[in-house]
Amino acid sequence: MQEIPINTVTSANVVxxxxxxxxxxxxxxxTLVTATKETSLRQIQEIMRREKITGLPIVMGKRLIGLVxxxxxxxxxxxxxxxxxxQEHMSRNLIILEDDMPxxxxxxxxxxxxxxxxxxxxxxxxxxxxxxxxxxxxxxxIEINREVEELEKRSRRVEGGILSQEMYTYYIMKNxxxxxxxxxxxxxxxLKSASVAPQIIRRAAIASYELEMNIVVxxxxxxxxxxxxxxxxxxxxxxxxPGIEDVDAALEAxxxxxxxxxxxxxxxxxxxxxxxxxxxxxxxxxxxxxxxTVEVSITLRAVEEHTDES
Amino acid sequence: xxxxxxxxxxxxxxxxxxxxxxxxxxxxxxxxxSDVMANAPAQSVLMTIQAHKNTIAVASLVGISxxxxxxxxxxxxxxxxxxxxxxxxxxxxxxxxxxxxxxxxALLERGDAGTH
Numbered sequence: 001m002q003e004i005p006i007n008t009v010t011s012a013n014v015v016x017x018x019x020x021x022x023x024x025x026x027x028x029x030x031t032l033v034t035a036t037k038e039t040s041l042r043q044i045q046e047i048m049r050r051e052k053i054t055g056l057p058i059v060m061g062k063r064l065i066g067l068v069x070x071x072x073x074x075x076x077x078x079x080x081x082x083x084x085x086x087q088e089h090m091s092r093n094l095i096i097l098e099d100d101m102p103x104x105x106x107x108x109x110x111x112x113x114x115x116x117x118x119x120x121x122x123x124x125x126x127x128x129x130x131x132x133x134x135x136x137x138x139x140x141x142i143e144i145n146r147e148v149e150e151l152e153k154r155s156r157r158v159e160g161g162i163l164s165q166e167m168y169t170y171y172i173m174k175n176x177x178x179x180x181x182x183x184x185x186x187x188x189x190x191l192k193s194a195s196v197a198p199q200i201i202r203r204a205a206i207a208s209y210e211l212e213m214n215i216v217v218x219x220x221x222x223x224x225x226x227x228x229x230x231x232x233x234x235x236x237x238x239x240x241x242p243g244i245e246d247v248d249a250a251l252e253a254x255x256x257x258x259x260x261x262x263x264x265x266x267x268x269x270x271x272x273x274x275x276x277x278x279x280x281x282x283x284x285x286x287x288x289x290x291x292x293t294v295e296v297s298i299t300l301r302a303v304e305e306h307t308d309e310s
Numbered sequence: 311x312x313x314x315x316x317x318x319x320x321x322x323x324x325x326x327x328x329x330x331x332x333x334x335x336x337x338x339x340x341x342x343x344s345d346v347m348a349n350a351p352a353q354s355v356l357m358t359i360q361a362h363k364n365t366i367a368v369a370s371l372v373g374i375s376x377x378x379x380x381x382x383x384x385x386x387x388x389x390x391x392x393x394x395x396x397x398x399x400x401x402x403x404x405x406x407x408x409x410x411x412x413x414x415x416a417l418l419e420r421g422d423a424g425t426h
Contacts, residue, residue, distance in 0.1 A: 177364060180364055180367065181364060181368070202373070205372065206347050206371070209347060209371055210347070265343075265360065265364065266341050267344065269342045269344050278348075
């Protein structure tokens with residue numbers, strides 16, 4: 001049996017972060033080949049051969065009602081009922097996955113059950129895709145390659161040295177108050193190790209924290225990208241939706257769409273974007289239902305010899 | 311003054327002292343973390359009721375030396391872990407923000423009087 005040789009508990013942190021961040025809908029096959037319950041097993045065998053697949057979902061409209069696998073076809077040939085309709089022999093007790101689950105679920109399922117593929121349903125219980133372990137390995141290889149490139153770039157940096165051409169991407173999840181502030185803390189540490197003036201670090205910390213919290217509180221998840229130039233820090237916050245309905249209002253102090261719960265934690269006072277804008281040297285925002293991007297830059301200045309710090 | 315002097319207030323219970331010699335030069339009261347972020351001075355002690363991890367993140371980012379958690383709110387283990395990691399001291403008190411701030415102000419004034 002093929003298993004995915006990654007475990008979902010003790011693997012490297014980078015890998016763990018990946019398998020919890022990547023959603024099933026990001027890696028599944030969405031071009032579906034299906035059959036109806038009246039389709040004969042012989043026709044299904046023909047479809048499998050033509051499409052080079054080993055399992056076919058049986059649907060009524062968008063609703064999944066069964067699955068016919070290669071094993072079912074072999075058995076049908078063996079026992080002489082290959083002309084029967086799918087509904088007479090298809091598997092009806094199906095194990096399914098949901099498109100919003102992280103791929104860690106899928107990895108666990110492939111380990112636990114002997115199936116080679118799982119149907120994927122959306123929250124309306126409609127069939128939206130199929131996932132095989134090959135889909136997962138491919139997606140992981142692409143992502144791990146990207147992470148390794150980033151790690152290589154990071155390991156080239158000189159600790160405490162001056163800043164130039166470094167770029168870090170932090171992935172931020174919706175409602176993840178647990179890890180909120182991590183990206184901002186990392187940015188602050190990096191500036192501190194480069195001996196940037198404390199007033200400048202404070203402004204960078206405020207901008208990055210507000211943008212980070214906005215992703216946690218208001219978006220469906222996104223990323224914070226910190227780019228260090230020789231004399232400028234650019235922070236870009238990108239999310240994948242749902243967008244800000246009234247950008248002008250969101251830039252007014254006190255305007256908020258946050259829930260009571262979020263307010264009770266001390267957030268959502270409508271000061272996030274105004275705070276970020278007030279500390280930044282440049283500020284740009286674009287928003288649509290597909291996502292919001294905020295880019296701020298802060299001019300960096302080192303601690304001066306004669307600086308009179310409070 | 312220094313963080314350890316906050317422990318001399320009998321209504322304050324020290325639940326984590328990260329650096330007893332860290333300087334405290336002023337205070338700030340607030341429960342809106344964005345406001346704290348924008349306005350709390352560095353080297354301050356923050357009076358707040360926000361007893362959760364995110365307060366530690368904010369304190370660390372703006373350089374707050376210590377937190378006084380008011381109104382008898384309890385501090386969870388995850389907040390304490392974060393405080394250890396970010397080296398922020400935490401006191402808890404049954405006093406409200408105003409009463410706690412008055413105690414801190416008295417300490418700061420006494421400190422000033424001592425040095426002049």
